[in-house]
Amino acid sequence: MSSSMEQLYQQVILDHARFPHGRGLEVVPERIVGVHTGESHQVNPTCGDEVTLQVDVAHTDNGIVVLDVRWEGQGCSISQASVSVLHDLVAGNDLATVDQIGGTFRELMSARGNGLDDEAAEDSLGDATAFTGVAKYPARIKCALLGWSALTDALIKTGARPTEDS
Amino acid sequence: MTSTLEVPARTLDASELAAVRADFPLLARTLRGGRPLVYLDSGATSQKPEVVLDAEQDFYIQRNAAVHRGAHQLAEEATEAFEDARAKVASFVGVSPGSLVWTSNATAGINLVAYAMSNASLGRGGEAAKRLAIGPGDEIVVTEAEHHANLVPWQELAARTGATLRWIGVDDDGRVRVDELDTVVNDRTKVLAFTHASNVTGAITPVAAFVAKARSVGALTVLDACQSVPHLPVDLTALGVDFAAFSGHKMLGPTGVGALYARRELLEAMPPVSTGGSMVEVVTMEKTTYAPPPQRFEAGTQMVSQAIGMGAAASYLGELGMDAVAAHEHHLAGLLLDAVASVPGVRVIGPTDTRDRLATVSFVVDGVHAHDVGQVLDDAGVAVRVGHHCAQPLHRRFGVASTSRASAAVYTTDEEIEVFREALAGVRAFFGLEVS
Numbered sequence: 104m105s106s107s108m109e110q111l112y113q114q115v116i117l118d119h120a121r122f123p124h125g126r127g128l129e130v131v132p133e134r135i136v137g138v139h140t141g142e143s144h145q146v147n148p149t150c151g152d153e154v155t156l157q158v159d160v161a162h163t164d165n166g167i168v169v170l171d172v173r174w175e176g177q178g179c180s181i182s183q184a185s186v187s188v189l190h191d192l193v194a195g196n197d198l199a200t201v202d203q204i205g206g207t208f209r210e211l212m213s214a215r216g217n218g219l220d221d222e223a224a225e226d227s228l229g230d231a232t233a234f235t236g237v238a239k240y241p242a243r244i245k246c247a248l249l250g251w252s253a254l255t256d257a258l259i260k261t262g263a264r265p266t267e268d269s
Numbered sequence: 270m271t272s273t274l275e276v277p278a279r280t281l282d283a284s285e286l287a288a289v290r291a292d293f294p295l296l297a298r299t300l301r302g303g304r305p306l307v308y309l310d311s312g313a314t315s316q317k318p319e320v321v322l323d324a325e326q327d328f329y330i331q332r333n334a335a336v337h338r339g340a341h342q343l344a345e346e347a348t349e350a351f352e353d354a355r356a357k358v359a360s361f362v363g364v365s366p367g368s369l370v371w372t373s374n375a376t377a378g379i380n381l382v383a384y385a386m387s388n389a390s391l392g393r394g395g396e397a398a399k400r401l402a403i404g405p406g407d408e409i410v411v412t413e414a415e416h417h418a419n420l421v422p423w424q425e426l427a428a429r430t431g432a433t434l435r436w437i438g439v440d441d442d443g444r445v446r447v448d449e450l451d452t453v454v455n456d457r458t459k460v461l462a463f464t465h466a467s468n469v470t471g472a473i474t475p476v477a478a479f480v481a482k483a484r485s486v487g488a489l490t491v492l493d494a495c496q497s498v499p500h501l502p503v504d505l506t507a508l509g510v511d512f513a514a515f516s517g518h519k520m521l522g523p524t525g526v527g528a529l530y531a532r533r534e535l536l537e538a539m540p541p542v543s544t545g546g547s548m549v550e551v552v553t554m555e556k557t558t559y560a561p562p563p564q565r566f567e568a569g570t571q572m573v574s575q576a577i578g579m580g581a582a583a584s585y586l587g588e589l590g591m592d593a594v595a596a597h598e599h600h601l602a603g604l605l606l607d608a609v610a611s612v613p614g615v616r617v618i619g620p621t622d623t624r625d626r627l628a629t630v631s632f633v634v635d636g637v638h639a640h641d642v643g644q645v646l647d648d649a650g651v652a653v654r655v656g657h658h659c660a661q662p663l664h665r666r667f668g669v670a671s672t673s674r675a676s677a678a679v680y681t682t683d684e685e686i687e688v689f690r691e692a693l694a695g696v697r698a699f700f701g702l703e704v705s
Contacts, residue, residue: 151664151671
């Protein structure tokens with residue numbers, strides 16, 4: 104197997120794909136006063152991969168906070184591992200940080216495998232930096248972004264903010 | 270057509286196959302890391318021989334002009350080349366040139382039939398077109414094996430006209446359930462649309478049984494011949510279907526061109542679908558009379574160079590001999606099936622024997638998503654298709670969202686299938702799964 108395969112399928116990705124975090128939806132999300140839940144179903148029509156993602160947010164003294172992310176899906180190791188990593192990065196963070204991480208991850212996916220110049224930004228991605236090599240394969244970028252697209256949509260559906268983020 | 274294809278003894282010998290490969294410049298290129306290309310995605314689109322590329326280029330260098338208009342010599346030569354290509358493609362599938370309409374692809378051909386029926390249902394085309402009209406109480410029958418191109422247009426036709434869509438199932442081997450013809454097709458059936466060969470399972474449909482059943486109830490037959498025409502000897506007249514669509518790019522020709530065959534009397538009865546220039550007789554501000562077929566269905570400037578390329582592809586395959594092409598690919602089908610069977614944890618979606626099947630083999634690697642399988646095969650230079658191959662219902666039938674598909678063509682070699690086998694054997698291990 105070539106080194107480019109090992110760069111693409113880093114052990115972190117394979118581990119997340121086999122033992123994903125945050126998996127399992129709530130059929131009827133528990134209604135707690137002040138908690139808003141949004142759900143989004145996204146499909147990659149070229150390969151049939153899907154993800155359904157639920158996100159809970161609440162207004163706090165620190166602004167809007169993402170309390171939890173749950174998801175269910177089926178697809179390739181890249182798409183499934185990406186949602187698992189997303190769960191770890193997003194749950195418990197405030198919305199501004201979540202938006203920043205999401206934006207940085209999208210930048211990483213546009214970097215053609217070269218990574219980001221901004222080391223601090225890259226550090227904020229944690230396990231998601233393992234996806235650097237994915238950006239070398241244009242057909243796979245959509246796989247890595249499937250969960251993030253679902254998150255963007257689900258956040259809109261919480262009603263916590265009126266429009267799509269940048 | 271008998272239930273079992275007779276495989277002729279004559280196939281391509283080693284020197285003929287080497288000569289064929291030399292006709293395809295792209296097959297000689299290498300990929301990342303200098304790996305040779307092993308192209309097993311001909312079911313999606315085939316590679317093109319030099320004669321096809323030359324035919325298109327020659328048209329632009331020597332004869333480019335608008336066809337079916339203009340009185341100058343170039344226009345005459347362009348028209349002649351365009352119509353000569355129609356004759357070549359028509360002859361290749363055993364029909365007359367006047368019953369062959371150029372379309373942009375097979376999907377467009379099937380949509381043309383569905384929209385002509387739709388227009389006939391609205392009263393367009395007058396009395397003659399009434400045999401194509403459809404409405405509430407009528408039924409359209411397809412199979413569960415269809416490519417979306419031979420399913421969605423019929424769903425839409427049913428939705429527009431109030432007709433009901435029904436379908437024939439697929440058995441565990443991926444073959445259409447011929448036994449269901451009698452329970453699903455009845456006096457209300459107006460259309461029986463089915464694939465000649467599945468682009469997923471590779472299974473070849475027993476056309477004769479379908480045509481006989483359709484005729485017995487007065488239904489029109491629509492054959493998706495995309496996967497059969499490039500790989501088998503196909504005589505549409507002998508098959509007795511009413512309509513058939515196929516594309517150029519899967520049969521060694523260019524993209525952007527395909528053909529719709531319709532029995533001439535049906536073509537004459539059909540109201541136009543796309544209207545405008547080139548398809549008319551007399552136009553006044555109030556109304557228009559239409560040209561006879563096939564021009565009635567070829568509105569606007571046509572894909573002339575591509576049609577000429579498709580004609581060259583038909584001639585190329587014709588000269589090789591479709592018997593020999595089919596025999597070679599029958600042999601490849603056996604090798605592909607053996608290759609997949611030799612790897613633990615891999616199962617075929619489709620027939621596991623070579624009877625009545627193409628060298629198109631879809632499979633599932635347990636524990637590894639098709640996209641990941643394709644990526645690892647790509648790393649070995651092996652190009653396969655991954656996903657649902659535009660046949661989601663068929664995948665759902667087998668309880669999978671996606672498969673990987675290796676599909677051969679006339680230029681595929683035994684050695685290429687061995688490279689595929691070796692790469693496939695490494696997939697489960699790469700993803701940390703047990704290999705025995």
